Amino acid sequence: MKVYESVCIVSPSQTDEEIAKLTEKITETVVRSGASVLNISNEGKKKLAYDIQHERRGTYLIIQFEGKGNAVSELERFHRMEDGVMKFLTVEIQPDQVKTSADATETTENEETVKVGVGSADDRVQ
DSSP: OEEEEEEEEEOTTSOHHHHHHHHHHHHHHHHHTTOEEEEEEEEEEEEEEEEETTEEEEEEEEEEEEEOHHHHHHHHHHHHHOTTEEEEEEEEEOGGGOOOHHHHHHHHHHHHHHHHHSOOHHHHOO
């Protein structure tokens, strides 16, 4: 079986409760298609590189799962039908690239340190 990572950008108008329900639906979709979820992380709201559906920000969800190709097609079909999902991308990754919850926390802390040290005009605009 192959390991996949899917990133989806959710509309910023979605509440935390709606995002939690969406995450549960994504998990159900992946499991129902015969794959196993390895990690799901909510990266929070971030500024987009360009406007998507007239939105400048979006909530990033990263889903890592192991399964066959039909799981990818089912997940992407789900993303297309879900109104809150603005964009998505699924790629195959190497098994050693799977992040655990501890790795995600450590990466986030390191990224915050870098952001404090290196700033730009875009970082200051809220």
